[in-house]
Amino acid sequence: MKKFFIILFILSISLNLFAQEFKEEKMTQQTPPPGMRGVVPNLPDISVIGDFHYKLSTDKEDNTKDKLVIEEIETAFQGYLYPNIRADVFLAIHKHDEHVKPEISEAKVSFQKLIHNLSLEVGKIHVNFGKLNKIHQHHRNFYDQPLVLTNFFGEHGLVAEGFNFSYILPLPLFLQIDLGFWNIPLLHHDEESQHNEFSLVDKTYTNKIWMSVPIKTSELEIGLNSLLSNGPHYQEHKDEVKIFGVDLTFRGFFTRNRKFLFTTEVYKLLRDLEDSSKERFGYFVFTNYKFNKYDSVGLRYDDAEEVVEGLRTNSLSAIYTRSLTETTALRTQYTYFFDNPKDVHQLVFQLVFGIGPHSHLLE
């Protein structure tokens, strides 16, 4: 009887061990779920960015209020083509009024160094003009684009097809000169409304002098920008446009993940038509304080003239952002539009998320 129990005991332990070993082997051999089947070293970095918002507004004519709006879904493919040459392709599905349209948000090939400190970007690019234009909307500290950028450059800012040469001067301080040669197709999305809307078209030349001065642990950036382009009625009215701008950004860094940001961009637009000329002005000021790893508060003031009619709009926004990760954030933004043509109060809840490795330089 005793022997029987000993044999049974040994047998049960052996079976148990075998079962555990078998279980472990099965666990290591299991197939990962779709999309997570391991890292293939020669794949580019692939990522998806989503931008959703829900808007409450006192504006009765705003047809985007009181519903969830999927503002943008962006897919990015980023990687090297050759030593010191990389490609970044951002494909986006945007919402324009009631229509959802796919488009190439940005697709560029960057040559790190042609000669000396000269580099080149080729493709469809968020032009390095001002501070904010280069930054994709989902990486900005607010849900909407400042009014001056929308009025002067369009809904997505200054995005153009062409070449950008960029040269860093061999100085102790950062001083970069950018020269861009672009082509902007006539009104991207809605050709019917071309007579009411302003946009830059055809051949466009941009220039930016960008310098940066470290001040102890902080940094001050100054940009001087100029642009020469055509207005939407160039064929009929020799509609020529010049834009001059200054951008200024100050970043302060403190202990415990506290960061302070102040940025402003001021633009003047000169539009020469055959028999007349117009001047338009606009700016925004934004300040943001990140008081720990996760939370930040910001204030933005916008003042911009609309190019065609000269209608001036002012707004003040208060923004709270909770960052979950580097690419995922929850945001609440209250905006008050001053009485032009009427007072509007607007509250927006935004969710921006990112899956996968997604990068933009210097944001």
Place this chain on the structure above:
Amino acid sequence: MKKLIPLFICFIFINSLYSKQLYVVTTTEDLKSITEFIGKQKVKVESLSYGWQDPHSVVALPSMIVKLSKADMLVKIGLDLDMWVDGLIFASRNKNITYGAVGYVDASVGITLLEVPTGKVDASMGDIHIYGNPHYCLDPENGKIIAKNILDGLCRLSPEDKEYFEKNYKEFVDELTKKIDYWKQRLKKYEWKNFVSYHKSFSYFAKRFNINIVATVEPKPGVPPSSAYLKTLVETIKKENVLCILHENFYPLKTSQSVAKHTNIKVVVLPTSVGGVKEVKDYFSLFDYIVTKIDETN
């Protein structure tokens, strides 16, 4: 006028001495300190980030591009901790410091990594580092491996100074070996005792000095704790007889303090890098400071 000639010669001489210096840029102050020990006066070293900054979220700035554009060598932590530097390397136009180039040093090469995730890795696991825990500088034994990687980089760039760098490397390793014994002695009474840290920054440190980190204040890397999780943490601390919370000095202190209050233990606020507090001026004083603080608090 003649009096100025010796002055001019002196200037040329000093200038030529300095021009022989290699200009090394590091992503953190730990790496800067170790590079300075190996290179001494034959290198000029600058760090892109400060020791008091959260190394996970350093903001890439234009001034960093200028430093990188002139660098003979770049030393980075790797393992995606300082991935903010990758875009800057490209923007610097400096082909000598791009991945695989002669002046590119990934200090993590040869490190025995901890917490390397296996299988599926995604954001449900928090802000996880896919190649493993990148806070390896906090094991002083790893300082020797980092120093070897830096030594190799310096010898590649300046083979004529190989002997000089090797001598400095040996001195650094010898000094570090002595200090490790000393730190081990000081922490001997804490061996196998239980601790909690805010983030998983002290995993390598804990392994080296045989202390147990039984939990973190963050439920998952980069994720702030919920009140439900904190309740569990308080229970764990009580059950496991935790001595104190090791709190990285760039994270919000309030939560750790609240947990400590509920469990009647102390919070030790610690730097994780050289320059993290003003007393920590080099790699040795980093561990002196951490060891002293732990010892003082308990």
